[in-house]
Amino acid sequence: MNPRVGVVVFPGSNCDLDAQKAFRDLGADVVSVWHDEETLPEVDVVVLPGGFAHGDYLRTGAIARFSPIMDAVRSFADAGGLLIGICNGFQILCEAGLLPGALRKNAGLKFLCKWVDLRVENASTPFTNAASPGDVLRIPINHFEGNWYAEPDVLDELKANDQIVLRYVDNPNGSLDDVAGICNPERNVFGLMPHPERACEALLGSTDGAVILRSILASSPSLVSAP
Amino acid sequence: MIHRDLGLTDEEYKAIQDRLGRDPSYTELAMYSVMWSEHCSYKSSRVHLRNLPTEGPHILVGPGEGAGIIEVAPGKAVAFKIESHNHPSFVEPVNGAATGVGGIVRDILSMGARPIALLDSLRFGPLDEARTRYLVDGVVHGISSYGNSIGVPTVGGEVVFEDCYAENPLVNVACLGVIDTKLMNGKATGPGNAVILIGSSTGRDGIGGASVLASAEFDDESHEKRPSVQVGDPFTEKLLIEACLELIREDLLVGFQDLGAGGISCPISEMTAKAGTGMTVRLDAVHLREPQMEPFEIMISESQERMMAVVEPGNVQRVLDICKKWGLHAGVVGRVDDGDAVKVVDGAGETIADVPAVSLADEGPVYERPYERPGWIDEIQAADPGDKEPPDLAQAFLDVLASPNVADKSWVWEQYDHMIFLGTVQGPGGDAAVIRLPDSDVAVAITADGHGRYCYLDPYEGARSAVVEAALNVACTGARPLAVTNCLNFGNPEKPDVMWQFAQAVEGIGDACKALGTPVTGGNVSFYNETSGRPIFPTPVIGMIGVLDRPDAAVGSALSGDGDVLLLLGDTDPADLGGSEFASRVHGVIAGRPPKVDLADARDMIDLLVEVAGSLSSAHDCSHGGVAISLAESAIAGGRGFDCDLPADHRFLFSESPARVVVSCAPDNARQVAEAAEKRGVTVQQIGTVGGTELRFGGFTVSLENAKHVAAHSLADALAGPTIAS
Structure with a gap:
C-alpha cells in the first residue's frame, strides 16, 4: 500500500501543488486538505506547505494557527503522526507551539530565493534517515522570515536532545546557531525553512530534497507496517 | 471645463456631445475620460500598430483580447503579454510595481490561463543618485512582495541604468500563463445573463489612474498624484486566481474580463461592444470600501484584484458559493440586456449614464499625429x-x-521567488528563462529585451536590434522563437519628434518580426514618459517566446x-x-x-x-x-x-x-x-x-x-x- 500524504491548503498557501507533485513522483498517494475542514482524512503524513497562509497578515503563521484544521493536525501529531512544515509551514508550527522558537525577518531585511547547502546534523529522525550525519544537501530557500530565534535555554535544550536536524553551511538569514530545521523531542514533528520539494529533480538543479521526502515516506506507517 | 480636468480635450468633448446628441452627464463624462484616454484607447498609436504582423500558424488569439494566445504544442496553449506600470512606480515605487504585477496577472487570468511565470524589464537612472536607489529598492520590493505572495515565479527580465530614466523609470512586466481547461473570452453574450463582480471592494484608490497619471507628462507636482496610484493586496489576488480557475474548470462562466485601467467602465463597455449587447449596472450592488462614494468614483475607480464574470442565471448561486469558499466577495451587479446601451442606475433607481457601448469601447478618437x-x-x-x-x-x-x-543582477532576482511550480529549468541570469509547462514535457523559453540607447540613436535600427536580441536569447537555449509581445515606452506623442521615434520603432519591430516569423500577439503602449519636458530614450521592450521539444534539451x-x-x-x-x-x-x-x-x-x-x-x-x-x-x-x-x-x-x-x-x-x-x-x-x-x-x-x-x-x-x-x- 502506498504511503498516504495529506497536504493542508490554507488560503494563501502556494507551494501545496509543488509538495503534492514531489511526493506523488516518489510514489505516494496525495490528498489536499482544505484549512476549513475539522478532520483529517486517513493519512500517514501531514504536510503544511510553503506560501503566505492568510496573506501572512499580522505575522507569518499567526492567523493560520487558528484555522479549523489545526486542532486535527495537533491531535494527529500528539498521536505520533508524521508532521512536516516547510517554510511557511514551519512558521505555522512555531506559532502553533508545535515546535519551539520563532522566525524573524532575514538579517539582510530582504526576501531571499537561492540555493543553499544544508548539513544533516541528525540522521536518526523519520525525516532524515535516508541521509548520514554530516551529509551536505543542496536545497533552495525562499523566504523573508527565515531567521529562526529561541531563548538560550530553549536552544540548549534542543542541542541536548539532538533536535537540530539541519544547519546552514553558510548562514543566509542570520538564523540562530545556523538552524535550518528542527524537530520536536518525540521526533515526529519537523519544520524547516528550505524547500525540499524544489530539489527532487536533476533537471531543476538537485535531487537532494528527495532524500528528505524519501525518508518520510519510508517511515510512514502504511509502508512500515506492510508485510 | 470639467472635461479638461479629466484629461479630455475640447474636441473630444465635442465628439462626445455629437455622438450622444446632448451633453454627457458627469458620470458619463468620467467614463469617456478613462475609455478615451491614451492608455485605454491607443488613440495616438493605433494607426501605426495596424502595420505590425499579427497572424501566424501558432497564433490562436492576437491583439485586442486580454492576452495573446499561442499554441506551443498540439493541444497546449499559453497566454503571453507585457504591460507597463511606469508612472505609478515613479510616484510610489512599492505599490506602483506591485500593482503592475497584479494587473498583468489578471490579464492572463482573464483568458482562462493559470499565470506561471513573470519577467520584469526595469529601467532606472544613475545609481549614484540616492533617489534611484530608493526607486530600485521600492520597485524590486514591490515585485517581490506581490509576485512571491501570489505564487507566480519571476524567472527573468532585465535591469538597465541610464540617465534618461532618472525622473521616469520604466517598469514593464510580462506574464506567461497556460490555459487551464478552457480558453475564455471577454464577451457579455446572452441577454438576461447576470454580471458578477468578484474580488476586492471598490474604493477611492486609483481614481484617474489611466487618464490623469498614465496619459500625461510628469512635472514637479507629480508626487501630488500619489492618490492616483492603486494599492495592491496580493493575498486577494492569489485567492482570485484559485477561485476563478475553479469557476472556469466547472464551466460556470460565459464571459470573463479583468478590471484594470478604467475600472469597471472598461469591462462593461468592452464586453458588451464585443458581443453586440447592452448591460445595466446597479451602483448600489457594487461592494464599496467606503460609504458615500460618488457614482463617477465607483465607475472609474481602479481598485485592484477585481474580475467581472458573465454567468447564466442558473449558475449564479454556484459561482457565489465558490467565491465564498475562497473568502472572496462576489455579487451580482447587473445584467446583460438586448440593445447596445451601457446603463448605470444609482441606488434611487435613477439612470445616471446611458450611452452606446461601442462609443466607449471602439469609437474613441484616432489621431494621425504629425511626426x-x-x-x-x-x-x-x-x-x-x-x-x-x-x-x-x-x-x-x-x-x-x-x-x-x-x-551580476542576483541582488535583484534573489529577492524573487523564481522556482515555484517546479518548472524553472533555467532561471534568471542566463539568456532566456526556460520553463517546463505544468504536467507536461513541453518547455518554453521566454525573455524581455530592449535597447533604449540604440533606439535613441536610430529608432528603426534599435527596434530591429531589440527583436533580434530577444529572438537570439530564446534561440540560444535551443528554442525556436514563436511570437512577440511588446511594450512601447515613449515620450509625449504630441511632439513630432517623439511621434517620429514611435513610427520608426514600430516599423522596425514590424520588419524584424516579419523576417523572423514571430508575429506580435499584443502588448501595451506607454506614452508621456517624460518629466519636465525631457523624454526618455525611446524604449520598445520585446517579449519573446519560443518552444523547445524537450525541457532537458535546453x-x-x-x-x-x-x-x-x-x-x-x-x-x-x-x-x-x-x-x-x-x-x-x-x-x-x-x-x-x-x-x-x-x-x-x-x-x-x-x-x-x-x-x-x-x-x-x-x-x-x-x-x-x-x-x-x-x-x-x-x-x-x-x-x-x-x-x-x-x-x-x-x-x-x-x-x-x-x-x-x-x-x-x-x-x-x-x-x-x-x-x-x-x-x-x-x-x-x-x-x-x-x-x-x-x-x-x-x-x-x-x-x-x-x-x-x-x-x-x-x-x-x-x-x-x-x-x-x-
Whole structure:
C-alpha cells in the first residue's frame, strides 16, 4: 500500500501543488486538505506547505494557527503522526507551539530565493534517515522570515536532545546557531525553512530534497507496517 | 471645463456631445475620460500598430483580447503579454510595481490561463543618485512582495541604468500563463445573463489612474498624484486566481474580463461592444470600501484584484458559493440586456449614464499625429561614437564588466521567488528563462529585451536590434522563437519628434518580426514618459517566446566542460561601437550610429542554433559589451576559465555587432557545428578552449576570481548606498 500524504491548503498557501507533485513522483498517494475542514482524512503524513497562509497578515503563521484544521493536525501529531512544515509551514508550527522558537525577518531585511547547502546534523529522525550525519544537501530557500530565534535555554535544550536536524553551511538569514530545521523531542514533528520539494529533480538543479521526502515516506506507517 | 480636468480635450468633448446628441452627464463624462484616454484607447498609436504582423500558424488569439494566445504544442496553449506600470512606480515605487504585477496577472487570468511565470524589464537612472536607489529598492520590493505572495515565479527580465530614466523609470512586466481547461473570452453574450463582480471592494484608490497619471507628462507636482496610484493586496489576488480557475474548470462562466485601467467602465463597455449587447449596472450592488462614494468614483475607480464574470442565471448561486469558499466577495451587479446601451442606475433607481457601448469601447478618437525626423538625430549620428583606444585593455574590460548594465543582477532576482511550480529549468541570469509547462514535457523559453540607447540613436535600427536580441536569447537555449509581445515606452506623442521615434520603432519591430516569423500577439503602449519636458530614450521592450521539444534539451549560457572548444558564430564589424556599453562606460559617450542588423543573417543564426542545440555545451549571445563580456559571463556562470587567442583590439572585443553568439562544445562536436554553420552561410571562428582559472583573451588575462568578484559586487555595492524617502 502506498504511503498516504495529506497536504493542508490554507488560503494563501502556494507551494501545496509543488509538495503534492514531489511526493506523488516518489510514489505516494496525495490528498489536499482544505484549512476549513475539522478532520483529517486517513493519512500517514501531514504536510503544511510553503506560501503566505492568510496573506501572512499580522505575522507569518499567526492567523493560520487558528484555522479549523489545526486542532486535527495537533491531535494527529500528539498521536505520533508524521508532521512536516516547510517554510511557511514551519512558521505555522512555531506559532502553533508545535515546535519551539520563532522566525524573524532575514538579517539582510530582504526576501531571499537561492540555493543553499544544508548539513544533516541528525540522521536518526523519520525525516532524515535516508541521509548520514554530516551529509551536505543542496536545497533552495525562499523566504523573508527565515531567521529562526529561541531563548538560550530553549536552544540548549534542543542541542541536548539532538533536535537540530539541519544547519546552514553558510548562514543566509542570520538564523540562530545556523538552524535550518528542527524537530520536536518525540521526533515526529519537523519544520524547516528550505524547500525540499524544489530539489527532487536533476533537471531543476538537485535531487537532494528527495532524500528528505524519501525518508518520510519510508517511515510512514502504511509502508512500515506492510508485510 | 470639467472635461479638461479629466484629461479630455475640447474636441473630444465635442465628439462626445455629437455622438450622444446632448451633453454627457458627469458620470458619463468620467467614463469617456478613462475609455478615451491614451492608455485605454491607443488613440495616438493605433494607426501605426495596424502595420505590425499579427497572424501566424501558432497564433490562436492576437491583439485586442486580454492576452495573446499561442499554441506551443498540439493541444497546449499559453497566454503571453507585457504591460507597463511606469508612472505609478515613479510616484510610489512599492505599490506602483506591485500593482503592475497584479494587473498583468489578471490579464492572463482573464483568458482562462493559470499565470506561471513573470519577467520584469526595469529601467532606472544613475545609481549614484540616492533617489534611484530608493526607486530600485521600492520597485524590486514591490515585485517581490506581490509576485512571491501570489505564487507566480519571476524567472527573468532585465535591469538597465541610464540617465534618461532618472525622473521616469520604466517598469514593464510580462506574464506567461497556460490555459487551464478552457480558453475564455471577454464577451457579455446572452441577454438576461447576470454580471458578477468578484474580488476586492471598490474604493477611492486609483481614481484617474489611466487618464490623469498614465496619459500625461510628469512635472514637479507629480508626487501630488500619489492618490492616483492603486494599492495592491496580493493575498486577494492569489485567492482570485484559485477561485476563478475553479469557476472556469466547472464551466460556470460565459464571459470573463479583468478590471484594470478604467475600472469597471472598461469591462462593461468592452464586453458588451464585443458581443453586440447592452448591460445595466446597479451602483448600489457594487461592494464599496467606503460609504458615500460618488457614482463617477465607483465607475472609474481602479481598485485592484477585481474580475467581472458573465454567468447564466442558473449558475449564479454556484459561482457565489465558490467565491465564498475562497473568502472572496462576489455579487451580482447587473445584467446583460438586448440593445447596445451601457446603463448605470444609482441606488434611487435613477439612470445616471446611458450611452452606446461601442462609443466607449471602439469609437474613441484616432489621431494621425504629425511626426518629423528631428534635426538633432543627424548631429548625434555624426558625432564621435566613443571608439577611441582605451589606455589599458584589461582595465577597460573590468570597467565594462562592472557596469551595472552588465554586472551580476542576483541582488535583484534573489529577492524573487523564481522556482515555484517546479518548472524553472533555467532561471534568471542566463539568456532566456526556460520553463517546463505544468504536467507536461513541453518547455518554453521566454525573455524581455530592449535597447533604449540604440533606439535613441536610430529608432528603426534599435527596434530591429531589440527583436533580434530577444529572438537570439530564446534561440540560444535551443528554442525556436514563436511570437512577440511588446511594450512601447515613449515620450509625449504630441511632439513630432517623439511621434517620429514611435513610427520608426514600430516599423522596425514590424520588419524584424516579419523576417523572423514571430508575429506580435499584443502588448501595451506607454506614452508621456517624460518629466519636465525631457523624454526618455525611446524604449520598445520585446517579449519573446519560443518552444523547445524537450525541457532537458535546453542549452545554458554557462561553460560546462573543460577542454570544450569555443566558437564565435557570426560576423564582427569592429566599427559597431556606436551606442555600445564600451563607449558609454569607458568614454562616457552615447553617439554615432548603432549596429545595423541584417535580418536574413539573424534568421540563419536562429535556425543554426536550433539545429545544433543538441551538440552544444553552452550558448550565449554577444550583446552589451560584445564578445569579451559574453565570454566572461559564460565563464563566471560556469565557474571555469578559457584560453582564447583574440585580437588585442578593443574594437573587436567590445564591438556589439548583432546576431553573434559564442558557443562551446565538446571537441568531437566542433566539426559538425562548424559544418552546419557553413552550410547556412554563418561565419564560424574557433577562438579558444574552455578550462583553467583564468580568462585568457589573448591580449590580456584576468583571473576568474577577480572577474567574478567585480561582476558580483558592483551592483550590490552601488545599491548599498543610502536611499532617500520622498
